[in-house]
Amino acid sequence: MNRLIALTAAPLFAVAVFSMSAHADPIADRQALMKDQGKTVGSITPIIKGEKPFDAQLVMTALKHLNEDAQKIDIATLFPKGSETGGKTTASPKIWEDSAGFEAAMTKYKADAAKAAAAEPKDLDSFKVVFNQVTENCGTCHKAFRIKKD
Numbered sequence: 001m002n003r004l005i006a007l008t009a010a011p012l013f014a015v016a017v018f019s020m021s022a023h024a025d026p027i028a029d030r031q032a033l034m035k036d037q038g039k040t041v042g043s044i045t046p047i048i049k050g051e052k053p054f055d056a057q058l059v060m061t062a063l064k065h066l067n068e069d070a071q072k073i074d075i076a077t078l079f080p081k082g083s084e085t086g087g088k089t090t091a092s093p094k095i096w097e098d099s100a101g102f103e104a105a106m107t108k109y110k111a112d113a114a115k116a117a118a119a120e121p122k123d124l125d126s127f128k129v130v131f132n133q134v135t136e137n138c139g140t141c142h143k144a145f146r147i148k149k150d
Contacts, residue, residue: 027087030078037069041135047124048131054124063117066134070113073106075099090147102145109137 044062046052079102084093095102116130 024077025087026078026080026083027089027091030091031089033069033072033078037066037138040065040069041138044131048128054127056122059121059127060117063113063119063121063130063134067113067117070110073110075103075106090149092145092147095145098144102141105137105141105145109134109141112137 040062044059047054047059079091079095081096083089084091084096112133116134119126119130121127121130
């Protein structure tokens with residue numbers, strides 16, 4: 001009986017998975033993820049600038065969230081071939097022309113985001129070190145792999 005249920009359910013499951021992936025919008029998905037990261041960075045930038053006092057709990061929450069978002073970056077899903085031209089995107093063709101360089105940049109960003117979240121900075125100075133390391137990745141990638149907005 002269990003085998004019959006499994007054999008009957010398998011094709012239905014495959015159709016459901018295919019339907020979900022067929023309607024995925026990698027441009028919208030990557031833009032949503034990047035906007036979320038930007039919002040998170042923006043929430044703690046005033047601390048770096050000295051406009052707000054250091055708040056260890058806020059900093060840790062933000063660093064953990066940045067790391068969670070960073071680990072969600074899957075190049076095959078968010079930057080598949082063909083998504084450089086469809087829709088409204090600022091992703092540069094260089095992503096696909098220099099896929100090894102883009103992969104290396106994403107790998108470094110993921111590693112630095114993980115290190116920052118694990119560092120658990122306890123003061124402004126230690127926060128600046130890990131935050132600047134993470135955000136340098138953003139700037140490097142945006143300069144090399146993003147079309148500048150007008």
